[in-house]
Every structure is written in C-alpha cells, then in structure tokens.
Amino acid sequence: MAAVAMRLPVARKAVAPSGSRGDEKHLVAPGDTITTDTGYMRGHGTYVDEEKLIASVAGAVERVNKLVCVKALKTRYNGEVGDIVVGRITEVQQKRWKVETNSRLDSVLLLSSMNLPGGELRRRSAEDELAMRDYLQEGDLISAEVQSVFSDGAVSLHTRSLKYGKLGQGVLVQVSPSLVKRQKTHFHDLPCGASVILGNNGFIWIYPTTEQKDEEAGGFTTNLEPVPLSDREVISRLRNCIVALATQKLMLFDTSILYCYEASLSHQIKDILKPEVMEEIVLETRQRLLDLEG
Amino acid sequence: MAAVCLSEAEKLYIVHGVQEDLRVDGRGCEDYRCAEVETDVVSNTSGSARVKLGHTDILVGVKAEMGTPKLEKPDEGYLEFFVDCSANATPEFEGRGGEELGTEIANTLYRVFSSEGSVDLKSLCINPREHCWVLYVDVLLLECGGNLFDAISIAVKAALFNTRIPKVRVLEDEEGSKEIELSDDPYDCIRLNVDDVPCIVTLSKIGYRHVVDATLQEEACSLASLLIAVTSKGALTCMKKIGKGSLDPESIFEMMETGKRVGKALHIALQKILDEEESLGTTRQKVGFLG
Amino acid sequence: MPLDHRRLQGPDESQPPALWAGEGSGPRDPCALRPLFARAGLLSQAEGSAYVELSGGTKVLCAAWGPREAAEPGGGTAGGGGGGGGGRLVCEFRRAPFSSRGARPRPGGAAEREAEREAAAALREALEPAVRLARYPRARLAVSALLLQDGGSALAAAVSAASLALADAGVEMYDLAVGCALCRDPGHPSGAWLLQPGEAEERRAAARLTLALLPALNQVSAVLGGGRGGDPESWGEALRLGLDGCHRLYPVLRQSLLRAVKRRDAAHTPPGS
Numbered sequence: 001m002a003a004v005a006m007r008l009p010v011a012r013k014a015v016a017p018s019g020s021r022g023d024e025k026h027l028v029a030p031g032d033t034i035t036t037d038t039g040y041m042r043g044h045g046t047y048v049d050e051e052k053l054i055a056s057v058a059g060a061v062e063r064v065n066k067l068v069c070v071k072a073l074k075t076r077y078n079g080e081v082g083d084i085v086v087g088r089i090t091e092v093q094q095k096r097w098k099v100e101t102n103s104r105l106d107s108v109l110l111l112s113s114m115n116l117p118g119g120e121l122r123r124r125s126a127e128d129e130l131a132m133r134d135y136l137q138e139g140d141l142i143s144a145e146v147q148s149v150f151s152d153g154a155v156s157l158h159t160r161s162l163k164y165g166k167l168g169q170g171v172l173v174q175v176s177p178s179l180v181k182r183q184k185t186h187f188h189d190l191p192c193g194a195s196v197i198l199g200n201n202g203f204i205w206i207y208p209t210t211e212q213k214d215e216e217a218g219g220f221t222t223n224l225e226p227v228p229l230s231d232r233e234v235i236s237r238l239r240n241c242i243v244a245l246a247t248q249k250l251m252l253f254d255t256s257i258l259y260c261y262e263a264s265l266s267h268q269i270k271d272i273l274k275p276e277v278m279e280e281i282v283l284e285t286r287q288r289l290l291d292l293e294g
Numbered sequence: 295m296a297a298v299c300l301s302e303a304e305k306l307y308i309v310h311g312v313q314e315d316l317r318v319d320g321r322g323c324e325d326y327r328c329a330e331v332e333t334d335v336v337s338n339t340s341g342s343a344r345v346k347l348g349h350t351d352i353l354v355g356v357k358a359e360m361g362t363p364k365l366e367k368p369d370e371g372y373l374e375f376f377v378d379c380s381a382n383a384t385p386e387f388e389g390r391g392g393e394e395l396g397t398e399i400a401n402t403l404y405r406v407f408s409s410e411g412s413v414d415l416k417s418l419c420i421n422p423r424e425h426c427w428v429l430y431v432d433v434l435l436l437e438c439g440g441n442l443f444d445a446i447s448i449a450v451k452a453a454l455f456n457t458r459i460p461k462v463r464v465l466e467d468e469e470g471s472k473e474i475e476l477s478d479d480p481y482d483c484i485r486l487n488v489d490d491v492p493c494i495v496t497l498s499k500i501g502y503r504h505v506v507d508a509t510l511q512e513e514a515c516s517l518a519s520l521l522i523a524v525t526s527k528g529a530l531t532c533m534k535k536i537g538k539g540s541l542d543p544e545s546i547f548e549m550m551e552t553g554k555r556v557g558k559a560l561h562i563a564l565q566k567i568l569d570e571e572e573s574l575g576t577t578r579q580k581v582g583f584l585g
Numbered sequence: 586m587p588l589d590h591r592r593l594q595g596p597d598e599s600q601p602p603a604l605w606a607g608e609g610s611g612p613r614d615p616c617a618l619r620p621l622f623a624r625a626g627l628l629s630q631a632e633g634s635a636y637v638e639l640s641g642g643t644k645v646l647c648a649a650w651g652p653r654e655a656a657e658p659g660g661g662t663a664g665g666g667g668g669g670g671g672g673r674l675v676c677e678f679r680r681a682p683f684s685s686r687g688a689r690p691r692p693g694g695a696a697e698r699e700a701e702r703e704a705a706a707a708l709r710e711a712l713e714p715a716v717r718l719a720r721y722p723r724a725r726l727a728v729s730a731l732l733l734q735d736g737g738s739a740l741a742a743a744v745s746a747a748s749l750a751l752a753d754a755g756v757e758m759y760d761l762a763v764g765c766a767l768c769r770d771p772g773h774p775s776g777a778w779l780l781q782p783g784e785a786e787e788r789r790a791a792a793r794l795t796l797a798l799l800p801a802l803n804q805v806s807a808v809l810g811g812g813r814g815g816d817p818e819s820w821g822e823a824l825r826l827g828l829d830g831c832h833r834l835y836p837v838l839r840q841s842l843l844r845a846v847k848r849r850d851a852a853h854t855p856p857g858s
Binding site for chain 2 (some may be wrong): 699702703706710713714715792794799802803804805806807808809810811812813814815816817819820821824825828
C-alpha cells in the first residue's frame with residue numbers, strides 16, 4: 001500500500017530547446033548594451049547611459065517599431081488591461097477587496113466593479129457594503145479581468161461579466177506568468193472532461209466542467225457537493241501535466257495541455273511527477289506541437 | 295510556518311479527495327512524494343546529506359567535535375541538534391521569525407533520539423569521564439513545502455549514515471597522564487550504526503482519514519497531526535500530537551498502525567538508496583546544488 | 586539583583602547524593618492513580634486560577650488571564666495560535682528554581698528554558714482544542730503554569746490545572762482537558778506501563794507518555810511521549826490505560842470546579858435567602 005520512492009539526484013539537462021527555427025531570442029543581462037543607435041525609444045527594462053540603450057533586467061529583447069523593451073522571463077506579474085487573472089482575496093476593506101494576483105502590489109476589486117448576486121446592475125446600497133464578506137471573504141479565489149493599471153503598477157480588477165466571479169471547488173497551480181500564452185480566450189472546457197482558466201498572472205485554475213451554466217447565480221454560490229471520483233482523476237492528471245509542462249518551461253495553452261494530458265495517459269497519475277516521466281511526456285508533447293506547426 | 299491560505303471550497307475539494315483516496319496530486323493516502331537523497335554534499339562536515347521531498351528541501355550537516363561526557367552518562371558521547379530556519383525558505387523566517395519553529399523541531403529531534411539505542415552512544419566515548427565525541431547535527435531548511443519533520447528525519451538519518459569520525463587512541467604513560475593520539479590515516483574512521491535510527495512519520499488527519507507526507511495545502515486542511523518516530527524494525531520511539539485540533543482515541547490507534555507500516559517502507563527505501571550510493575563510491579557523479 | 590556567577594565554585598553540573606539514593610518503592614499497582622487534590626479559584630487577582638497537587642509531591646499552580654484585547658491584532662504566526670479570526674491562547678510553563686530534587690538549576694539557563702518552552706507548547710496544544718477560541722476574536726488568553734514541586738507527572742498535572750483555571754476564569758470551553766502521565770518501567774517485562782509515575786519512577790523509565798483527554802467529547806488533545814521503542818500495540822495499551830486514568834480523574838476536577846462555583850454563588854446570594 002504505502003509507496004515510498006527515493007532516488008539519487010541526477011543532474012538533468014533541461015529538455016533541449018526547440019530552437020532551429022530561427023526564432024532565437026536576443027537575450028540580455030542587466031548592464032548589457034542593447035544598441036548604441038540613438039534612434040530607438042527606451043521601453044520597460046532598459047535605461048539610457050551615455051547615449052547607449054542598456055538592459056536593466058535579464059530577459060528577452062522585444063522591439064515594437066522604434067520601442068525597445070526587455071521582458072524579464074521570470075518575474076512577478078505585470079498587469080495589462082484586458083488580461084484575465086485568477087486571484088485570491090487577502091483583505092476585505094471599505095467598498096473594495098484586496099486581491100493577491102502575484103503582482104508586485106496587491107490588486108483591488110471595487111465593490112462597484114462587480115456584478116452583485118442576481119446578475120443585475122443595480123446601485124450599490126449600504127447593505128451591500130455591509131454584506132461584502134458574504135460575497136467574498138479572505139482566502140476566496142476569483143477570476144477577473146484587469147480593468148485598469150494605476151501609475152504605481154497596482155491593478156484594478158472587474159468581474160462585470162457572468163464568466164468571472166468566485167471560484168468553487170478545484171485546484172490552483174501557480175506558474176511563472178511568462179509561461180502562459182496570450183490567447184483569445186483563457187477559459188477552456190477541455191475535451192478530457194475538465195475546465196481550466198489560464199490566468200495571465202500565472203495562476204491556473206482547474207475545475208470540473210459544469211453542465212449547465214447557472215446564469216442567475218452570478219458566480220457567488222459555490223457547489224459544495226463532492227466532485228465525483230472520475231472528475232477528480234482528470235483534474236489531478238491535468239494538474240500534474242501542467243506542473244510538468246511548467247517545470248520543463250513549455251508554454252501553457254489549451255493544445256499543449258491537452259497533448260500533454262494525452263501523452264501522460266500511459267502513466268499513473270502520481271507517476272507523472274517523477275522526473276524521467278515528466279521529461280518523457282513533455283518531449284512527446286513538444287514533438288506533437290512541432291508537427292502541428294509543420 | 296509558511297502558511298497558505300485556501301478558500302473553503304478548495305479545502306472541501308481536498309478533504310473529499312482524501313476521503314476517496316485520491317489526493318490532488320494523484321497520490322493515495324499512504325504515498326510519499328518522490329524524494330531525492332544525496333549524502334556527502336558539504337565537505338567541511340563529518341557527514342552531510344540533502345533531502346528533497348517535493349518542494350521541501352533540507353540540508354543536514356554533522357560535525358564531530360571532542361567534548362566532555364555528561365555527568366549522568368560518563369561513558370557515552372551525545373548528540374546536539376540545532377535547526378536553522380533560513381529566510382531562503384520563506385521571508386517569515388527572517389531575523390528571529392524562524393526561531394520558534396526551529397526550537398520546536400530541535401526539541402522534537404531530541405525527543406526522537408532520546409531513546410537509548412537509536413545511536414550507539416557508547417561508541418562515541420573516547421575516555422570515560424574525560425573525552426567523548428559530540429555530534430553536532432545542524433539542520434538547515436532551504437525550502438518548506440510541507441511535511442518538514444519527515445524530511446528532516448530522513449536527512450538526519452542519511453547524514454549520520456554518512457558521518458565518519460576519525461579514530462583516536464588514548465595513550466597513558468607511567469605517571470598516569472593521558473594523551474589522545476589521532477590516527478595518521480585520514481581514511482581510518484569509525485562509522486555509526488544507523489540501523490536503529492528512527493524516522494518520523496507525520497500523519498495528518500484530514501476529514502475522517504489521515505494522510506502521510508502532506509503538502510502545504512493539505513496541512514492547511516488538517517487540524518491535528520500525529521507525529522510518530524518509527525525504527526526500521528517497526529518499533530515506535532516517540533509520539534507527539536501537533537496542531538490545534540484533537541484526535542479520537544480510535545484514530546490514534548489506526549494512525550499508529552499506519553505509521554508503523556509506512557515507517558518500515560520508508561526505512562527500506564532509504565537504506566536501499568544509501569547502499570546504492572555507497573556502492574557507486576567515487577564513480578558517482580556528485581550533483582550537489584547544481585542538479 | 587545581579588548574580589555573582591564567579592562566586593560559584595562548584596562544577597557546572599552537580600547533584601546531591603540524595604539523588605542517587607534509591608528510595609525503596611516496592612512494586613505497585615500499575616493502574617493505581619496517585620490521589621489528586623485540586624482547588625480552583627484560589628488566587629484573587631487572576632481571572633481564574635487553580636492548584637493541583639498529586640500526592641507524592643507534584644504541585645502546580647496555574648493562573649488564567651484574559652481574555653484581553655490582543656496587542657497585535659491578527660496574531661501573526663509568531664504566537665502560534667490565532668489565525669482564522671479566533672482568539673489566541675498563550676501558555677507559559679515555569680519550573681520554580683527549587684522544584685526538582687537535584688541541584689538548583691540556574692534560572693534562565695539555556696537547557697532549562699528549552700525544556701520550559703517545549704512544555705509550554707505542549708500545554709497550549711493540549712488546551713487549544715478545549716477552548717472555544719472562535720468566540721474570542723482579536724482577543725488573547727494567557728495561561729501560566731508554575732511548577733512548585735516536581736514529583737513526577739508534572740506536565741499532566743499542569744494540563745489539568747490550566748484547564749481548571751481557564752474554566753474558573755469563565756472562559757467558554759467545549760470541555761475540560763484532563764492530563765495523565767504514564768511511564769514504562771524498565772524492570773518489568775516490556776509492556777508494563779505505570780499510571781501517574783512518581784519522580785523516581787519517571788527518572789528510571791524506559792519510555793514516558795503524557796496524554797490529555799477531553800472526557801465529555803472523548804477526544805485526545807495531547808499525546809507526547811518517547812523512549813525506548815515499542816510496538817504500536819504496547820503504545821496502544823499505554824494510551825488505553827492513560828485514557829482510562831483521565832476518565833477516572835475527571836470527576837475530581839469537575840467536583841473541585843463546581844465547589845469553586847458554589848463558593849462564589851454563596852458569596853453572591855445574600856445570607857438567609
């Protein structure tokens with residue numbers, strides 16, 4: 001019954017970079033000169049010294065026309081308007097909640113920028129203010145959209161759509177925000193039988209797919225019925241697959257997750273996290289993704 | 295300890311999962327996470343080991359120094375434990391923040407090793423009443439990812455297994471004055487017999503069942519855990535309830551049985567890996583911190 | 586007052602010869618409990634207090650303070666308890682410098698402090714499940730146990746005394762916590778556990794165990810033990826014996842608490858009514 005697996009550590013090479021397709025990124029370290037050409041504009045992650053454009057973070061250089069930015073590959077989340085995020089309530093304040101979104105400052109969710117139960121858009125009364133803890137309390141998880149970014153980098157969220165709101169039963173996985181690929185939609189009902197929300201902030205929520213979307217609940221009632229075992233198996237497998245992909249630094253999006261899930265099917269769920277199995281299924285996933293691209 | 299905050303629904307999900315013997319990461323209730331053990335990682339020590347259990351990362355160094363035996367036990371050496379909660383593990387440990395946890399773990403280790411026979415202390419005696427070896431066991435927490443106690447006890451056992459104490463001889467001249475002579479050969483060492491060194495198995499009560507090797511999230515769902523020290527023969531040498539909840543007597547009996555079973559499996563796996571590492575000898579590629 | 590450590594000429598550690606003189610305690614009934622004397626509400630300034638004495642010399646005095654507003658709201662993790670919006674329970678366990686039979690330990694010595702801290706943590710864990718901390722948000726309850734004389738089973742006595750003191754302070758509790766200690770005599774064949782060991786028995790013991798039980802709920806709130814290895818069955822037997830001991834001690838503690846309540850009640854009702 002009891003399984004105890006112990007091993008000697010092995011120096012592992014990261015799965016060889018996909019490379020070879022000419023999209024090699026220009027990587028810099030802080031202090032590296034990016035360009036001496038004065039025609040460029042200074043973006044995030046750079047500074048100008050003696051007419052040279054110098055990187056201030058370690059990461060990949062990105063150019064948009066004349067604007068040069070360096071994007072750090074491992075950093076906390078930098079909010080951008082329109083991003084989908086998953087966050088955890090840390091504090092209930094007057095008319096707003098503080099939300100932890102892996103951003104450098106706590107994000108805020110204003111009482112006025114959410115749909116109240118019932119889904120209707122009505123005036124916020126004093127009662128609503130008093131009942132804030134009934135809607136969301138410390139520790140609760142929400143999905144939301146970035147409404148605006150303040151000048152100090154703090155993020156303001158809104159949940160003014162039925163697809164956002166409080167999250168019920170499921171599993172949260174935290175990865176580096178740069179591993180989440182930007183896509184049209186970050187809500188996916190995967191064909192394997194579970195749903196994921198890929199938050200741009202690197203918070204990934206895996207939850208059982210609900211058959212009927214209860215519209216009028218507005219996402220404030222949580223289903224406390226036990227999740228059936230079959231759903232749990234899918235969710236656990238997905239979780240381990242996402243952890244495996246993130247460990248091997250593969251971009252996360254619906255196809256990569258699904259391919260990884262399929263590659264993992266020959267292994268037991270708990271074995272996926274063993275280093276050699278992780279390597280094997282991630283390699284297989286990558287191969288399929290490359291084949292897809294042709 | 296590095297506390298995680300979970301919503302009620304997440305906790306419920308974990309509790310229901312434990313009930314069905316399928317935990318969030320796919321493990322059953324009595325499964326450990328994959329552990330990596332490496333000994334001899336720090337060269338300035340007499341013995342050292344590093345254990346990674348999931349995201350928990352522990353480094354243990356043993357230093358043998360000469361001291362005077364304790365008055366009550368004049369013909370035995372002794373062990374001293376010190377646990378350092380480094381701020382690397384979590385910012386909460388900064389300054390004196392980790393002190394309380396460190397003392398708690400050290401006290402637990404003293405209790406676990408208080409049983410006579412866990413380490414042959416008589417072999418550490420050089421010269422009754424005058425000189426003995428004192429083994430300073432220093433535990434460093436590099437990362438906390440749940441189940442600290444088990445990981446620490448595994449690392450302590452591995453480090454003690456790895457410990458080599460130089461051989462010394464006591465020479466006595468005619469006038470009765472004694473001199474201690476260190477062997478010239480640096481490889482002339484004594485090793486400790488660690489067969490009876492216990493390992494800790496922490497059983498966390500979640501819902502109506504208990505799990506071993508809880509992650510941080512699972513620890514947040516558990517109100518009370520029972521910590522059991524088990525030797526490789528299945529004997530219990532220490533028991534301690536931790537956490538702010540209480541336990542049913544019946545579940546304690548069950549936990550003791552599970553602890554014994556899991557503990558035995560743990561010892562077998564650990565001994566196997568230690569022997570394997572030993573048999574590789576110098577051919578083994580050291581990984582250390584660059585793995 | 587400054588202590589002149591230089592004046593101490595003796596060795597750092599020493600014991601009086603009396604310690605080594607075995608007291609001829611013959612074999613005894615392993616299930617026998619030492620007579621326990623308890624009295625609640627004897628200190629005038631603390632909100633609640635209790636004194637527990639085990640015949641044979643263990644004397645513990647306990648005081649409960651609070652609930653008061655916690656100095657640092659939210660508690661943090663430093664104090665251990667708290668979290669979840671409930672109150673915090675802070676426990677202290679002190680041994681009087683003259684409590685043990687051996688030489689007087691230097692108060693505040695490192696080893697002494699460690700031992701006290703461990704006992705305090707055990708005390709807190711034993712009491713926390715009994716106290717309805719959720720009823721005292723942002724508040725702080727303090728319990729201090731002072732061991733006047735150690736005649737064995739000290740921690741167990743402290744648990745009983747502390748829960749009496751809390752109850753005496755009018756703190757909301759689910760149940761009383763009753764402590765009981767056991768030890769395994771090395772002389773006996775393995776498996777012979779003695780209830781409520783004396784100090785000499787404790788010193789000789791091959792293994793020791795301290796339990797705390799919430800008798801009405803039948804929940805074990807503290808298990809702390811160690812020593813020479815034994816089968817789970819052997820420890821299980823100890824657990825059963827100890828829990829039985831707790832059940833037997835419970836009426837005594839309950840009586841003494843009710844007596845204290847009655848005394849107060851008498852003081853409240855005008856004479857003659």
